[in-house]
Amino acid sequence: MKIDWSRNETLVALVILGFCVAAAVSDPGFLSISTLTDLLRGGIVLGIFAVAALIVLISGGIDVSFTAVAAFTMYVTAMILNAAAPWMPWWAALGFGMGVGACLGAFNGVLIAFFGLPTLIVTLGTMSIFRGTMLTFIGQKQITTLPPGMRDFGRMMLLRGENADGSFYSLHGAFAVTVLVVILTWAILHHTMLGRQIFAIGGSSESARRIGINVRQVQFFVYIYVGALAGLAGIIHASMARVANPFDLVGLELSVIAAVVLGGARLAGGHGTLTGTILGVALIVLVRNSLIVLGIPSTWQSVTIGCLILIGTGLPAWQAKRAAARAA
Amino acid sequence: MPALQRILSTTEGRLAVIAFGVFIAMALLSPDKFLSVQNLTSMAFQFPEFAILALAMTITMLTGGIDLSVVGIANMTAIIAALILTNVTGSGDGWAVLALALCVSMVVGMLAGLFNGILIAKLGLPPILATLGSGLIFTGIAIAMTGGSAVMGFPVATAWIGNSTVLGIPTPVIVFALLALGVSLVLTRTGFGIKLRMFGTNPLAARYAAVNIDAMLIKVYIFSGALAATSGMVVMSRANSAKADYGSSYLLLAVLIAVLGGVNPYGGYGRVIGVILAVLSMQFLSSGMNMLQVSNFARELIWGSLLIFVMIMNTWRARRA
Amino acid sequence: MPDALVTLDGVTKTYSGITALDSVSLSIVAGEAVCLAGENGSGKSTLIKILAGVEQPDRGKISFSGQTQGPLNPRISAAAGIKVIFQDFSLFPNLSVAENIAFSAEIGAGARLYRRARIRDLAAHTLQRIGVDIPLDVAVESLSVAHKQLVAICRALATEARLIIMDEPTTALTEREVRVLLGIIRRLKADGVAVLFVSHKLAEVLEVCEHVVVLRNGQKVAEGPATEFDAALLTRHMTGRDVAATPPAPLPANAAxxxxxxxxxxxxxxxxxxxxxxxxxxxxxxxxxxxxxxxxxxxxxxxxxxxxxxxxxxxxxxxxxxxxxxxxxxxxxxxxxxxxxxxxxxxxxxxxxxxxxxxxxxxxxxxxxxxxxxxxxxxxxxxxxxxxxxxxxxxxxxxxxxxxxxxxxxxxxxxxxxxxxxxxxxxxxxxxxxxxxxxxxxxxxxxxxxxxxxxxxxxxxxxxxxxxxxxxxxxxxxxxxxxxxxxxxxxxxxx
Missing domain, CATH: 3.40.50.300 (P-loop containing nucleotide triphosphate hydrolases)
Structure with a gap:
C-alpha cells in the first residue's frame, strides 16, 4: 500500500507510534494489556464527542456546546429517572439521554439552520444557556445515587482479567457503544445520501442549494444528531463515574475539537475522516494518560497538547500556503 | 419618533437603550441596594478585567480572526509578575519591583502575541486553531511554573493597580478607560486601524490593494497580547494572588461581550463604544441579579440568552434592509 | 403548434429597488437552441436563477409544457428537466468527479442510500456519452477549468434533461473544445433537448442556434431567428449603439x-x-x-x-x-x-x-x-x-x-x-x-x-x-x- 505522507492521519499515526516506542523504551511495562484498556477506557466518552464534533466540522460549522448538552443530559436524566422511572433498564436510559440531547441539539439547529446565525456564536450562547439553566433551575449538587438502569450499565464490563503482577484490568461495556457510534456514523457519512449531503454543504453550501439539496434540513439533522451523541456520551460518563456531577465535562470541548482537527478535519468544512478522528483521540488520550511514562511531568500536559495542535494544524496549513504560492 | 428610530437603527443605539433599561430596571427593583455607593464601587472594581479582554477580542475579531489565548496570556503573565514580586526583594514598599514585574509581564504578553501573529500570518494557521493551541501552551506554562497552586504574598504596592482609587475612582476603571480610549483612537485615527478593518471586510481585496497584511496581523496579535497582559495584572492585583486557571469563564465572556457590542465576528465592523455599552449591560445585569439573590449561574443563562437575542435582532434587521 | 417547453410571460424581478428584469417574455420549444445575449448586468443571470428556481420573480407567469407553475424551487425545476450549468459550475470541490456528476440525479430520484457502484456507472456512462475521459475518483478541486465545465455538463445530462441552460459556456474553452461542445449540443438537439445559451459573446454558438433573444438593462430589446443576426448586430443590440472602434492615435516613435x-x-x-x-x-x-x-x-x-x-x-x-x-x-x-x-x-x-x-x-x-x-x-x-x-x-x-x-x-x-x-x-x-x-x-x-x-x-x-x-x-x-x-x-x- 502506498503511504500518503501529506495526510494528517499518517502524521498522527507516526507520532502515536513514536510515542509508544519511546514509552516502551523508557518503561518496558508500558506495553501491557492494562495500558491498552486504560487508553480504550479514556477514549470512550472522548471518542463519542469527537465523532459529534467531526460531523459538525464536515458540514462547515463548529459546535462548542456539546459538552454542556452532555452535562445537562446526564444530570437531568439521572434526576428524572430517579424520581419518575427507576424501573427503566439501562438501554432505555441511554435512549432517553439521546432523546434529551437531541432536543437540545434541535435548539441549536433551529438557530443555525432557520435563523442563519453563525455556528460558533450560537453554540457559545447555547452552551451558557444549557449550563445556566441546569445550574440555576435544576440543581448544583452531585447526584451520587444513580438510577438503577445507569448503575447497571456502569457495572457492565466487556472483559476483565488479572495481570501477572496481580493487578486487575477491565474494559468497560460502554466501549462497545462508542464502537457502534463510530460504525453508525461511518454508515451515515459514507453510505447514505444524507451523509454525502453533509459533505456537500460543507464543500459549498451555495452549490448544494442550487442542485436542490435542502441545506436547512441537512444542517438541522446535523445538530440533532450531535445533540443525541452528546446526550449519550453524558449518560455514559455519569454511569462510568457512578455519579452525575453537573460541573463535569464542560471545558473539554476545545480539546475534542483539537483532536478532530489533528485528525485532518478542516475548519472550512467538507473534509474529515473517522480514521483521522480516532487517531486524533488516541493521541490526546495517550498524552493525558501516559505523558509521565516519558519522564515529562503531568503539569506539562496542556503544553504538550497545545504543541501537538499547533504542529498538527500548522504543517498542513503551511503546506497549503506553499502549494497556493506554487499554483499561482 | 424619528429621533428614537435613528437611535434604534444602529447596533450601538439599541445597546445603549438596553444598558439604560437594565440600569433603570435594577434600580427600580432594588433601589437601596443597587444604587448604593458600595454596589456601584464594587461593580467598578469587577468589570475592567474582563472588559479589557473584550477589547483584545474586539481588535482580533475586526480582522475576522479571534484570540482564544487571551485568558492563557493573562494568567501566564500574571504568574510571571507574581513570581517576580514574591522572589525579587526590593526596598521600601516594592514600587521598583512592581515596575519591573509590570514591564516583564507586558513584554511577555507581547511576545506571546507575536507568537500567535507569526502562526497566523506567516504559517497560515486559522486564528481559531492557532490561538486555541497557543492558549493551551500559555496556560500549560503557567501550570508548569507553579505546579497549579496560587502565588501569593506581594509587596504592598501591588494593590495599587487593582485595589485602590484615584480621586475616588477605582484604578481598574481608569486603566480600562485609558485603554478603551487608546483602542478607539487606534481603530479610527491610524492607518493601522483602518487597514485592519478593511482586511476584516475582505482579506483578498486588502492583499490586492498592497496592504502589508503579515505585518498588520502580527501587530494585531501583539496588541491583543499586550491587552491580555494588562488584564492579567489587574486580576493579579485585585485578587492579590495569581493562579494558572483563574478566570477561565472570561474567555466566553470576552467573546460574548464583543459580539454583543456589535463587533461582526466575520470581521470588518465594530466600535469600542459598543463594547463599552455591552460591558455595562452585562455588569448591571449580573450585579442586579446578585442583589436579587439570583444565583451566579443564572448570569450565565442570561448572558447566553442575551447574546442569541441580539444576534437574532441584528440578522433580522439586516435581512429586512 | 405544440406547447412550448418553457414559457416566461411578463417576468419582473427587482432587487432592493433595482429592476433586474423588466416584464420579460420568452419561449423555448423542444429541440431548439436559443441564444440569450446581453452584456453583464442586463438581467441574464437573474433570468437563469428564476428558471432554476433559485430566485422567485416578483411578477409574471412561468409555464412548463403549457402548465402554469406556482413558486419554483430548485427541485421542481430540476424535476421538470431544466438543468443549469452555472458560470462558476457550482460543483463540490471536495467530492469526487463521479459524485459530482451523479449527485443531483440521486437527489432527484429520492435516493436515501449512497449507491457507489450505481453512481460510478451513471458517471462513467454520462462521460462516455459526451466522449470525454476524466478519472472518476479524483476530487473536483484538482481538475482544470475545462474539465470542471465538462463535469458540470455531465451533471446536467445525468438525469432526464429537457432544457439545458449554459451560462457563459465558452469563456474557458479553446476553439477545439468549443467545437467539441457544439458537437455535443447538436447531438442533444437531435434527442429533443432544448438548449439556452446565455452569454455576452455568442458569435461562436450562433451556428447551432435557431433563435436569438437580446436583453439590455433588464428588458428584451430584440428577438428573431438566428439567421437574421450576426456578431455585429448582436453587439449593437446588446450595447444599444454602434460601437465604432476608434483605436488610439499611434504612439510616437521615440516613446521611451x-x-x-x-x-x-x-x-x-x-x-x-x-x-x-x-x-x-x-x-x-x-x-x-x-x-x-x-x-x-x-x-x-x-x-x-x-x-x-x-x-x-x-x-x-x-x-x-x-x-x-x-x-x-x-x-x-x-x-x-x-x-x-x-x-x-x-x-x-x-x-x-x-x-x-x-x-x-x-x-x-x-x-x-x-x-x-x-x-x-x-x-x-x-x-x-x-x-x-x-x-x-x-x-x-x-x-x-x-x-x-x-x-x-x-x-x-x-x-x-x-x-x-x-x-x-x-x-x-x-x-x-x-x-x-x-x-x-x-x-x-x-x-x-x-x-x-x-x-x-x-x-x-x-x-x-x-x-x-x-x-x-x-x-x-x-x-x-x-x-x-x-x-x-x-x-x-x-x-
Whole structure:
C-alpha cells in the first residue's frame, strides 16, 4: 500500500507510534494489556464527542456546546429517572439521554439552520444557556445515587482479567457503544445520501442549494444528531463515574475539537475522516494518560497538547500556503 | 419618533437603550441596594478585567480572526509578575519591583502575541486553531511554573493597580478607560486601524490593494497580547494572588461581550463604544441579579440568552434592509 | 403548434429597488437552441436563477409544457428537466468527479442510500456519452477549468434533461473544445433537448442556434431567428449603439521604454514571457480563460511569485513576488473580479479609495491626517465623476461602473507609473464602459504605461496600441491594434 505522507492521519499515526516506542523504551511495562484498556477506557466518552464534533466540522460549522448538552443530559436524566422511572433498564436510559440531547441539539439547529446565525456564536450562547439553566433551575449538587438502569450499565464490563503482577484490568461495556457510534456514523457519512449531503454543504453550501439539496434540513439533522451523541456520551460518563456531577465535562470541548482537527478535519468544512478522528483521540488520550511514562511531568500536559495542535494544524496549513504560492 | 428610530437603527443605539433599561430596571427593583455607593464601587472594581479582554477580542475579531489565548496570556503573565514580586526583594514598599514585574509581564504578553501573529500570518494557521493551541501552551506554562497552586504574598504596592482609587475612582476603571480610549483612537485615527478593518471586510481585496497584511496581523496579535497582559495584572492585583486557571469563564465572556457590542465576528465592523455599552449591560445585569439573590449561574443563562437575542435582532434587521 | 417547453410571460424581478428584469417574455420549444445575449448586468443571470428556481420573480407567469407553475424551487425545476450549468459550475470541490456528476440525479430520484457502484456507472456512462475521459475518483478541486465545465455538463445530462441552460459556456474553452461542445449540443438537439445559451459573446454558438433573444438593462430589446443576426448586430443590440472602434492615435516613435519584462516564468501558468511597455502606451494582452493571462497580470503585480524572470521599471529591477514592492515601485493593479478582489463592499466609498494612501497621510506615529486623506479621496470622486449621493455610503451601493471607478481612483491617487488593468469593463454598463475607456486614454496621454488584460476584443481594439496574444502561458503573437480585425484576433486567440 502506498503511504500518503501529506495526510494528517499518517502524521498522527507516526507520532502515536513514536510515542509508544519511546514509552516502551523508557518503561518496558508500558506495553501491557492494562495500558491498552486504560487508553480504550479514556477514549470512550472522548471518542463519542469527537465523532459529534467531526460531523459538525464536515458540514462547515463548529459546535462548542456539546459538552454542556452532555452535562445537562446526564444530570437531568439521572434526576428524572430517579424520581419518575427507576424501573427503566439501562438501554432505555441511554435512549432517553439521546432523546434529551437531541432536543437540545434541535435548539441549536433551529438557530443555525432557520435563523442563519453563525455556528460558533450560537453554540457559545447555547452552551451558557444549557449550563445556566441546569445550574440555576435544576440543581448544583452531585447526584451520587444513580438510577438503577445507569448503575447497571456502569457495572457492565466487556472483559476483565488479572495481570501477572496481580493487578486487575477491565474494559468497560460502554466501549462497545462508542464502537457502534463510530460504525453508525461511518454508515451515515459514507453510505447514505444524507451523509454525502453533509459533505456537500460543507464543500459549498451555495452549490448544494442550487442542485436542490435542502441545506436547512441537512444542517438541522446535523445538530440533532450531535445533540443525541452528546446526550449519550453524558449518560455514559455519569454511569462510568457512578455519579452525575453537573460541573463535569464542560471545558473539554476545545480539546475534542483539537483532536478532530489533528485528525485532518478542516475548519472550512467538507473534509474529515473517522480514521483521522480516532487517531486524533488516541493521541490526546495517550498524552493525558501516559505523558509521565516519558519522564515529562503531568503539569506539562496542556503544553504538550497545545504543541501537538499547533504542529498538527500548522504543517498542513503551511503546506497549503506553499502549494497556493506554487499554483499561482 | 424619528429621533428614537435613528437611535434604534444602529447596533450601538439599541445597546445603549438596553444598558439604560437594565440600569433603570435594577434600580427600580432594588433601589437601596443597587444604587448604593458600595454596589456601584464594587461593580467598578469587577468589570475592567474582563472588559479589557473584550477589547483584545474586539481588535482580533475586526480582522475576522479571534484570540482564544487571551485568558492563557493573562494568567501566564500574571504568574510571571507574581513570581517576580514574591522572589525579587526590593526596598521600601516594592514600587521598583512592581515596575519591573509590570514591564516583564507586558513584554511577555507581547511576545506571546507575536507568537500567535507569526502562526497566523506567516504559517497560515486559522486564528481559531492557532490561538486555541497557543492558549493551551500559555496556560500549560503557567501550570508548569507553579505546579497549579496560587502565588501569593506581594509587596504592598501591588494593590495599587487593582485595589485602590484615584480621586475616588477605582484604578481598574481608569486603566480600562485609558485603554478603551487608546483602542478607539487606534481603530479610527491610524492607518493601522483602518487597514485592519478593511482586511476584516475582505482579506483578498486588502492583499490586492498592497496592504502589508503579515505585518498588520502580527501587530494585531501583539496588541491583543499586550491587552491580555494588562488584564492579567489587574486580576493579579485585585485578587492579590495569581493562579494558572483563574478566570477561565472570561474567555466566553470576552467573546460574548464583543459580539454583543456589535463587533461582526466575520470581521470588518465594530466600535469600542459598543463594547463599552455591552460591558455595562452585562455588569448591571449580573450585579442586579446578585442583589436579587439570583444565583451566579443564572448570569450565565442570561448572558447566553442575551447574546442569541441580539444576534437574532441584528440578522433580522439586516435581512429586512 | 405544440406547447412550448418553457414559457416566461411578463417576468419582473427587482432587487432592493433595482429592476433586474423588466416584464420579460420568452419561449423555448423542444429541440431548439436559443441564444440569450446581453452584456453583464442586463438581467441574464437573474433570468437563469428564476428558471432554476433559485430566485422567485416578483411578477409574471412561468409555464412548463403549457402548465402554469406556482413558486419554483430548485427541485421542481430540476424535476421538470431544466438543468443549469452555472458560470462558476457550482460543483463540490471536495467530492469526487463521479459524485459530482451523479449527485443531483440521486437527489432527484429520492435516493436515501449512497449507491457507489450505481453512481460510478451513471458517471462513467454520462462521460462516455459526451466522449470525454476524466478519472472518476479524483476530487473536483484538482481538475482544470475545462474539465470542471465538462463535469458540470455531465451533471446536467445525468438525469432526464429537457432544457439545458449554459451560462457563459465558452469563456474557458479553446476553439477545439468549443467545437467539441457544439458537437455535443447538436447531438442533444437531435434527442429533443432544448438548449439556452446565455452569454455576452455568442458569435461562436450562433451556428447551432435557431433563435436569438437580446436583453439590455433588464428588458428584451430584440428577438428573431438566428439567421437574421450576426456578431455585429448582436453587439449593437446588446450595447444599444454602434460601437465604432476608434483605436488610439499611434504612439510616437521615440516613446521611451518604461517597463521591460524578461523571461517571466511560472510553472504551469506562464512560460518565458518577455515584452516591453513604453511610456504612454496601452498594451493589450488577450487570451482565453486559462491561457495564463491572469497569472501574468498577477505576476506583474507580485501576487504570483514567478520561478524566474525579471521586471524592470525605469531601469530599476523590481523584486518579484511581492505586491508591496510592486506598488512601491509604481505599479498598480485593478483586479479581474471587482467584488471579491477589488472592493471592501461594506466599507464606505471614501475608505475604499483612501486605503491606497494611508501611509502617505500618516505621521511617524501612524496617526492619520484624516482631513487630508478624505479630502484627497473626495477629489478623486469628482475627477472620475463617480455618481453618489453620499461618499460615506458603503461602496456596494454604487453601480458596477462607478464601483470600477472607485478601484481606479484608489490606484490613480497613488500616481502610479504602470497600471495593470485586468478586465476593467467587465460587468459595467455601456455608458460607463466608454467612459472607462476614456480614462484609460487619459492615463496613457499623461505618460503612464497601461497594460490591459481582456478577452473583450472590441475593447482591446478600441483602447490598445499593441496587442499580445497569449496561449498556454506563452505570448504567441503580437499585433499592431490598427492592423488587425476582430475576427482575425478571435481566431488567433482560440485556434
Amino acid at each position: 521604454v518604461l517597463m521591460t519584462v524578461e523571461n517571466l516564468n511560472k510553472e504551469g501558468a506562464c512560460a518565458d514571457v518577455s515584452f516591453t511597455l513604453h511610456a504612454g502606451e496601452v498594451l493589450g494582452i488577450s487570451g482565453l480563460l486559462g491561457s495564463g493571462r491572469t497569472a501574468l497580470a498577477k505576476a506583474l503585480f507580485g501576487l504570483v511569485a514567478p520561478d524566474r524572470g525579471t521586471i524592470t521599471l525605469n531601469g530599476k529591477r523590481i523584486p518579484t513576488g511581492n505586491p508591496l514592492a510592486a506598488a512601491e515601485a509604481g505599479i498598480g493593479y485593478v483586479p479581474e473580479d471587482r467584488l471579491t478582489e477589488g472592493l471592501f463592499l461594506t466599507q464606505s466609498i471614501l475608505q475604499n479609495i483612501a486605503i491606497g494612501r494611508l501611509d502617505a497621510h500618516s505621521n511617524a506615529m501612524g496617526v492619520l491626517d484624516l482631513p487630508a486623506l478624505m479630502g484627497g479621496a473626495r477629489d478623486w470622486l469628482k475627477r472620475l465623476s463617480v455618481k453618489t449621493a453620499n461618499p460615506d455610503d458603503p461602496v456596494r451601493s454604487l453601480s458596477g461602473g462607478n464601483q470600477q471607478r472607485v478601484v481606479l481612483a484608489r490606484w490613480m491617487a497613488r500616481s502610479p507609473r504602470v497600471l495593470v488593468l485586468n478586465g476593467p469593463s467587465v460587468g459595467v454598463d455601456v455608458g460607463s464602459k466608454s467612459e472607462i475607456h476614456g480614462i484609460i486614454a487619459d492615463l496613457a496621454a499623461q505618460g503612464l504605461g497601461v497594460i490591459l488584460i481582456s478577452d473583450d476584443l472590441p475593447e482591446v481594439l478600441a483602447t490598445c496600441h499593441r496587442v499580445l496574444v497569449m496561449k498556454s502561458g506563452r505570448i504567441t503573437e503580437e499585433f499592431d491594434a490598427r492592423a488587425v480585425s476582430e475576427t482575425e484576433l478571435a481566431h488567433r486567440l482560440a485556434s
